[in-house]
Amino acid sequence: MRKFLTLCAVLVVSMLLFGQNQSVVIYAFGSEMITLDPSTEFSNSIVVLNNVYETLTMYADGKLVPVLATEWKSNDSGTEWVFKLRKNVKFHDGTELTSQSVKYSIYRCINLAGGPSYIWDSVESIETPDKYTVVFKLKYPANIPLIAASGYGAFIFSEKVSQIGNDQVITDWFNSGNEAGSGPYVLAKYDPKTQIVLRKFDDYWGGWNNKKFENAIIQIVPDPSLRSQMVTSGKAHITRDLIYDDLKKLENNPNVIVKKKPSYQVLYLFFNTKKPPFNNKDFRKAVAYALPYDDILKYVLLGYGTRPNGIIPKGMVAHADHLEPLVQDLNKADNFLSKSGLNLKSFRVLLTYMQSDEGEKKTAELIWSSLKKLGIDTEIRPMNWEQQWALARSDPSQAQDMFIMYWWPTVMTPYDFLYSMFHTEDQVLFNLSYYYNDKVDELMDRAVTLEGINLKKAEEFYRMVETLLREDMPAIPLYQIDEVYVLHKSIKGFESNPAYPNVVFFYNLETNF
Structure with a gap:
């Protein structure tokens, strides 16, 4: 209780700093921030950056929408893309x-080659024939409008920061709590372990009305x-990643709204x-059909x-709707086990998880x-992520037998899933089934x-990959989680966008009173 009261006192002081006539929305978030460099950030700080910076395009409700770019087109081969920029957009530094x-x-x-830089791998050069036209020339065909909508590595900022110094000096400047975005909010306070405060950018090109929140706090x-407790009491307006048992109780609480979507x-x-x-395909299938998917x-x-x-995942282009989801079928599991010819008493398998x-x-x-x-002797071993990943990246002959891991996209393309987890690798990174x-490589690369340029044909190839993966069964999807946010009843206008995990776009919110 003392911890709760102390935190509430901090929030009250923070809100008083804004003055009584200004509105504040508070997002109670579970993890601290990592870095504020928009060129290299590849973790939790996108909850800040997506409110301070903008991208050329955005992915919403299964389609691309214009943001800093108003239109785009490509040549027939998809190796050149021309973007027209929105006019009269100001950065926070006035440029x-x-x-x-x-x-x-x-x-x-691209040049810093940090976490998200790979999304621009196809770019050969960028040309600027006039003030509001950008031309991407590519090494191979790629969907640049989709890449430009990434929640990582696609932020556009003022080139004036180049005058600060070299790249390391610029990075240090960003991480000290500075920014140069064009988004609806400017960064007013940055304490990565406790609190981030955002203020309304008066000259935002999207404009403002008196129902929007002029200030936003991300409370760690x-x-x-x-x-x-915070969201039910009104000390915070939005939160997520709560214990599932608590969510069930909150669904009946009149002070909050529980919103979920895949x-x-x-x-x-x-x-x-x-x-x-597990080098025996029939044994892999036996295990796959033995699992209690409904119980999970x-x-x-x-x-x-x-x-x-x-x-x-469901909802993404080329989702495998031509396949049935796996279900527990113990008769099939027994048949595949017999077909494998393995003596279950001769081995024990290891499953690792975080x-x-x-x-x-x-x-x-x-x-x-x-x-x-089923008669399969299994050890389940909890490990921290660094240990689990290190074991998985060791010699496969000495590594675990089964490995549990989440994946979510950087760019909203099936390739992000298939390439990362199933493409041939010279050195193991995330292909943890080795x-x-x-044929799978060729199909996904095509x-x-x-x-x-031809999404329908691309979907055909992706579905062929899914069919081969179902036949070979190197890995199986266990579940696709819902994004669940809990909102205090005092706000409206919130819709989560799963393409940008954890991000609350504060500009879309309005007070409900």
Whole structure:
């Protein structure tokens, strides 16, 4: 209780700083920030950056919408894209958005080669024939409008920051709480471990009305129970990542609204295809059909999720609607087990999961119970992420047998899922089933080059990949979680956008009174 009262006192002081006539919305968020450099940030700080910066395009409700770009087109081969920029857009430093700003921002991301820089791999050069025209010349066909909508690495900022110094000096400047975006909010206070304060940008091109929140606070509150108390009491207006049992109770609380929609975040179970017994395809299928998918949804997610048909999550282009989702079928499991010819008494399998994730823990326990009924001796081992990933990236012959991991997209393309987890790798990164199939590689690589010019054909190739992955079963999707936000009744206008995980776009919100 003392912890709650202390935090509330901090929030009251913060709100008083704005004055009585200004409105404040508070987002209670569970994790601290990492970095504020818009060229390299690849973690939690996108909850800040997406309110301070903008991108050329945005992905919303399954389609691309214009933001800093108003229109775009490509040549027939998809190797050249021309964007027209929105006019009369100001950055927070007072300078105007121009084609040079776009060129500088994207080149800085590419040149720093940080976490999200790979999204621009197709770019050969960027030309600026006039103040409001940007031309991307590509090494190979790519869907640049979709890439430009990424929640990481696609932010456009004032080229004036180049005058600060070299790249390291600029990075230090950003991480000290400075910014140069064009978004609806400016950064007023930055304490990455406790609180971030945003203020209205008066000259925002989108304009303002008196119902919008002029100020926003992102309050760092690691304890999910405390976040729940804050939103029910009105000390915070928005939160997420609460304990599922608490969410069920909150659905009946008249002071809050629980909003959920499918995310693009999926939990996968990877099989070690380079090591017995999972180098045996029939054994992999036996395990796949033994798992209690319905129980996992019911007892782990409490219904806050779904089961995707294939690797690509539901709601994304080329989702495997031609396949049925996997279901528990113990007769099939027994048949495949017999077909494998393996002696179950001759081995024990190891399943690893991230120890800090309660959902992964409960899922691992349900998998253990199901495999025990099939006669498969299984060890489930909780590990921190660094240890789990290090083991998985070691020699496959010495690595775990099964590995649980979430994946969510950087760019809203099926390629982000298929390439990262199933494309041949010289050195293991995220292909944690160690699965190498030249046909799968070829099909997904052809598909991504067609996305911008012939999406229907690209979808055909992606579905072929899904069919091959179902046949070979190197990994299986366990569940696709819902994005669940809890809102205080005093706000309206909120809609989550799963393409931008954890981000609350404060500009879209309005007071309900």
